[in-house]
Amino acid sequence: MTAASTDTYDQFAAAVGEYDVELTRVAPDEATSAIADRLEEPAVGAPLPWDDVALPGTVRTDPTPAELDAAVTGVTGATLAVADYGSVFLPGTPDGAEPTSLFADLHVVVLRERDIVPDMERAFDRLGDRLRDGESGVLATGPSATADMGALVRGAHGPKDVHGVVLR
Amino acid sequence: MSLDSREAKAARIRHLLETEGSAIAENTRGFNRGRYDSVADLEDYQALREEARAIKEDAIERLPELIDELTEQVEANGGTVYIAEDAGEANRYIAEVCADVDAERAVKSKSMTSEEIEVNDHLESHGVDVVETDLGEWVLQVADESPSHIVAPAIHRSRESIADLFNERFDPVEPLETAEELTMFAREQLLEEIKGADVGMTGANFLTADSGSMLLVTSEGNARKTVTVPDTHVAVAGVEKVVPSVEDLQPFVELIGRSGTGQDITSYISLLTPPVDSPTVDFDDPDTPVTAGDVDRDFHLVLIDNGRMAMREDDELRETLYCIRCSACSNTCANFQSVGGHAFGGETYSGGIATGWEAGIEGLDTAAEFNDLCTGCSRCVEACPVNIDIPWINTVVRDRINREGDDGDLDFLVDGLTPDAEGASTGGSEAGDSTPDLQKRLFGNYETLAKLGSATAPLSNWAANAAPSKYVLERIAGVDSRRELPPFRRESLVDWFRAREESGPTDPDRRVVLYPDLYTNYTLVERGKAAVRTLEALGVGVEVPAMPGTGRPPLSQGMIATAREKAESLTDTLDPYLDANYDVVVVEPSDLAMFREDYAKLLPDDDHERLAESSYELLEYVYGLLENGGDLEALSDAGADGGRVAYHSHCQQRTMHLEEHTLAVLTELGYEVTTSDVECCGMAGSFGYKEQYYELSMDVGENLEGQLRDAEADHVVASGTSCTEQIGDLLGDEPVHPIELIAPVD
Numbered sequence: 001m002t003a004a005s006t007d008t009y010d011q012f013a014a015a016v017g018e019y020d021v022e023l024t025r026v027a028p029d030e031a032t033s034a035i036a037d038r039l040e041e042p043a044v045g046a047p048l049p050w051d052d053v054a055l056p057g058t059v060r061t062d063p064t065p066a067e068l069d070a071a072v073t074g075v076t077g078a079t080l081a082v083a084d085y086g087s088v089f090l091p092g093t094p095d096g097a098e099p100t101s102l103f104a105d106l107h108v109v110v111l112r113e114r115d116i117v118p119d120m121e122r123a124f125d126r127l128g129d130r131l132r133d134g135e136s137g138v139l140a141t142g143p144s145a146t147a148d149m150g151a152l153v154r155g156a157h158g159p160k161d162v163h164g165v166v167l168r
Numbered sequence: 169m170s171l172d173s174r175e176a177k178a179a180r181i182r183h184l185l186e187t188e189g190s191a192i193a194e195n196t197r198g199f200n201r202g203r204y205d206s207v208a209d210l211e212d213y214q215a216l217r218e219e220a221r222a223i224k225e226d227a228i229e230r231l232p233e234l235i236d237e238l239t240e241q242v243e244a245n246g247g248t249v250y251i252a253e254d255a256g257e258a259n260r261y262i263a264e265v266c267a268d269v270d271a272e273r274a275v276k277s278k279s280m281t282s283e284e285i286e287v288n289d290h291l292e293s294h295g296v297d298v299v300e301t302d303l304g305e306w307v308l309q310v311a312d313e314s315p316s317h318i319v320a321p322a323i324h325r326s327r328e329s330i331a332d333l334f335n336e337r338f339d340p341v342e343p344l345e346t347a348e349e350l351t352m353f354a355r356e357q358l359l360e361e362i363k364g365a366d367v368g369m370t371g372a373n374f375l376t377a378d379s380g381s382m383l384l385v386t387s388e389g390n391a392r393k394t395v396t397v398p399d400t401h402v403a404v405a406g407v408e409k410v411v412p413s414v415e416d417l418q419p420f421v422e423l424i425g426r427s428g429t430g431q432d433i434t435s436y437i438s439l440l441t442p443p444v445d446s447p448t449v450d451f452d453d454p455d456t457p458v459t460a461g462d463v464d465r466d467f468h469l470v471l472i473d474n475g476r477m478a479m480r481e482d483d484e485l486r487e488t489l490y491c492i493r494c495s496a497c498s499n500t501c502a503n504f505q506s507v508g509g510h511a512f513g514g515e516t517y518s519g520g521i522a523t524g525w526e527a528g529i530e531g532l533d534t535a536a537e538f539n540d541l542c543t544g545c546s547r548c549v550e551a552c553p554v555n556i557d558i559p560w561i562n563t564v565v566r567d568r569i570n571r572e573g574d575d576g577d578l579d580f581l582v583d584g585l586t587p588d589a590e591g592a593s594t595g596g597s598e599a600g601d602s603t604p605d606l607q608k609r610l611f612g613n614y615e616t617l618a619k620l621g622s623a624t625a626p627l628s629n630w631a632a633n634a635a636p637s638k639y640v641l642e643r644i645a646g647v648d649s650r651r652e653l654p655p656f657r658r659e660s661l662v663d664w665f666r667a668r669e670e671s672g673p674t675d676p677d678r679r680v681v682l683y684p685d686l687y688t689n690y691t692l693v694e695r696g697k698a699a700v701r702t703l704e705a706l707g708v709g710v711e712v713p714a715m716p717g718t719g720r721p722p723l724s725q726g727m728i729a730t731a732r733e734k735a736e737s738l739t740d741t742l743d744p745y746l747d748a749n750y751d752v753v754v755v756e757p758s759d760l761a762m763f764r765e766d767y768a769k770l771l772p773d774d775d776h777e778r779l780a781e782s783s784y785e786l787l788e789y790v791y792g793l794l795e796n797g798g799d800l801e802a803l804s805d806a807g808a809d810g811g812r813v814a815y816h817s818h819c820q821q822r823t824m825h826l827e828e829h830t831l832a833v834l835t836e837l838g839y840e841v842t843t844s845d846v847e848c849c850g851m852a853g854s855f856g857y858k859e860q861y862y863e864l865s866m867d868v869g870e871n872l873e874g875q876l877r878d879a880e881a882d883h884v885v886a887s888g889t890s891c892t893e894q895i896g897d898l899l900g901d902e903p904v905h906p907i908e909l910i911a912p913v914d
Contacts, residue, residue, distance in 0.1 A: 062460075065451045065453070089439075092440070094463055098446040099446065120422050124414065125415065128413065135441060136438075139439060143435065144389035145388070146387060147429075148302070148351075149350040149354070155352075155355075156388035156389055156390070158435070
């Protein structure tokens with residue numbers, strides 16, 4: 001690992017910290033148990049987009065609407081992150097990642113350290129081709145929030161809490 | 169504007185100040201403070217603004233081809249594009265889409281464009297239940313109210329008033345109280361609505377021609393559910409939302425949240441290339457995995473013209489189309505902070521830029537309802553992430569309103585005072601026979617008033633402020649009788665300078681024209697004398713020749729042709745001095761802003777640039793002299809020695825970044841200086857004198873009053889004339905110009 005990427009990780013960690021998002025930084029082979037440690041049952045998930053990382057067995061993939069509705073935790077992968085904003089890109093794929101990351105109160109987001117880019121300009125350098133290829137997704141920063149009811153409240157229509165598992 | 173309509177407007181504003189003012193003030197000022205903090209974190213904020221501006225300029229220039237490219241891409245992706253010329257066409261199409269899928273309910277995320285076309289009413293009339301899922305919009309739907317802010321639509325409502333509304337309407341088992349309880353209650357209610365939705369409607373903050381994608385800026389997650397759950401997605405967007413490429417989105421993503429609500433970024437930036445690949449979530453079939461079967465979605469992009477393509481052809485309104493609806497111009501506006509979008513807004517849009525939108529979409533009559541609330545203070549210009557000259561759009565629209573409407577009541581009474589009323593004197597087919605209303609003509613022709621007032625002072629002052637005159641001025645011209653009119657001095661600054669016996673430094677290195685603006689020349693003469701003493705003490709040769717006005721008063725009333733005549737006449741008078749390498753030193757910041765900024769719109773480029781480069785604000789010039797070897801000892805520090813100064817800079821002075829020079833000079837002399845951070849004093853030229861706006865002006869002023877009193881200063885100083893008058897009214901004691909503090913004693 002280079003010094004530059006450590007800086008980028010630290011910057012990302014500091015940025016997500018502004019939204020009270022904690023990170024667990026692990027080797028890929030420790031990911032499954034790290035995810036399991038952060039779960040609250042019942043949990044739903046979308047298969048992670050990397051071959052070497054599996055979801056814990058208790059996480060229900062291919063959920064039904066009823067399971068989405070009942071889930072306390074949703075686990076999905078992010079394919080890009082932006083260090084200086086603390087943002088993660090959540091692809092909206094046919095495996096149901098988008099509703100999985102949206103309905104539960106806790107979103108556990110899994111990402112690879114190498115996919116953290118320093119800034120928004122570099123993020124859009126990557127997103128350009130993806131969108132032109134027809135991809136959709138959400139650049140998410142912290143939990144959902146609203147100030148419409150007279151004060152800032154976390155957890156409006158989406159998750160109240162977000163936890164990040166970062167794969168070295 | 170007639171007496172009756174002035175009084176009706178005053179009553180409306182008074183009502184809003186009482187009922188909505190405090191929530192609006194707290195929220196908008198919070199957003200505005202957040203904006204300052206958040207943009208300060210950007211490494212190169214100005215470069216991002218320039219980039220964003222350039223993208224919009226290019227996109228609007230190439231709009232027809234970009235719309236074609238976008239259409240091709242969306243269709244290639246499997247979606248449908250419908251271009252609606254007006255609201256009626258858009259609504260008809262959306263109703264057809266709903267009918268085709270037998271929709272009983274449509275859920276919506278927040279979209280101002282959908283407010284513009286009033287699609288909810290149309291769909292309801294076709295039997296479709298429409299539910300707003302943005303929490304603020306839902307509050308308004310429950311309360312049957314209209315948005316008071318383009319980003320935070322229920323900003324005029326306090327937590328308490330929302331709790332009362334929900335408790336009354338829904339009668340929950342436990343009465344709702346906290347923001348958390350209100351949010352969770354709304355979330356549960358709306359989730360049920362979303363589960364049963366057949367159609368999801370969104371707006372689009374941006375559309376990219378190269379990919380057929382759309383960007384949505386949200387925080388709550390309702391837009392994500394709106395897009396994901398039902399199988400039919402209708403996006404409604406103005407044609408101006410198209411940018412060429414995905415990469416072009418980057419500066420806007422970085423600027424929009426910071427500029428609006430002061431957030432570095434909002435929780436969710438949806439980047440969708442619809443129809444999206446995510447499976448729908450069919451809650452009517454709760455036990456079948458959402459991933460079973462193929463994803464089958466319909467996407468309809470409804471692009472709305474509704475006047476925009478005509479705005480694109482309009483050289484003055486075109487800039488409006490660069491607007492990204494961030495709300496910075498609302499939050500930074502002192503008037504908006506007091507009264508909100510229910511007064512400072514039209515059919516749909518609110519805040520400074522709304523004048524452009526409403527004039528282009530609805531027409532001049534709608535813009536005329538609120539356009540006066542822009543005082544031209546210019547604070548929004550530097551807040552705008554795409555650098556739109558919002559005051560100029562307001563001025564142009566005001567000019568058009570002036571030419572279109574004509575009160576005709578009692579004009580003859582002041583015609584003698586307003587000999588150059590526009591329309592009558594400029595003639596031409598464009599101007600027609602119309603003239604600005606009487607109140608605007610009175611204030612717009614302040615130069616004539618000032619000359620006449622000075623020539624007949626003190627009689628004119630007694631007369632103007634005598635009860636019968638004030639009554640007549642209020643009845644006929646709407647000059648509020650609660651204001652003291654600034655007294656005219658019999659001996660003007662120019663007279664004094666001509667008659668004085670002293671001569672300045674012999675063979676000076678620098679020579680200046682001290683521009684005798686109307687206020688320094690006829691009312692606040694002491695600051696002019698102090699300026700002469702200071703400049704001469706620093707070794708500068710000073711001339712104070714008689715000069716015409718800059719045209720600021722007519723410009724602020726929307727009398728552009730008159731302002732242009734003044735600008736041309738003044739340039740002719742100044743030219744010989746500029747030819748002889750004189751600098752031009754200006755006391756009144758609003759007049760300096762004419763030279764540096766507004767003349768760009770009124771004069772040929774060369775004339776404007778030469779004057780702009782040669783003119784200086786008084787304390788800016790003093791600062792420059794001191795930096796270049798000027799003798800600080802020559803100035804008075806009599807009041808310094810730890811003396812505390814409360815300084816209110818002038819709005820336009822701050823926009824020109826000229827507050828710092830005054831601060832630096834006072835600090836150098838030993839003063840401890842606190843500055844106000846209010847955006848505007850509330851007087852803003854003639855605004856606070858107008859009967860219908862007096863109470864609003866005083867409400868804006870209260871904010872400044874509090875800051876000045878809290879400073880517990882030995883000296884209150886202000887740079888602008890109208891700020892001086894306003895602070896005088898607020899504190900009961902008129903401040904002095906900073907130059908009067910530092911000028912060598914006579």
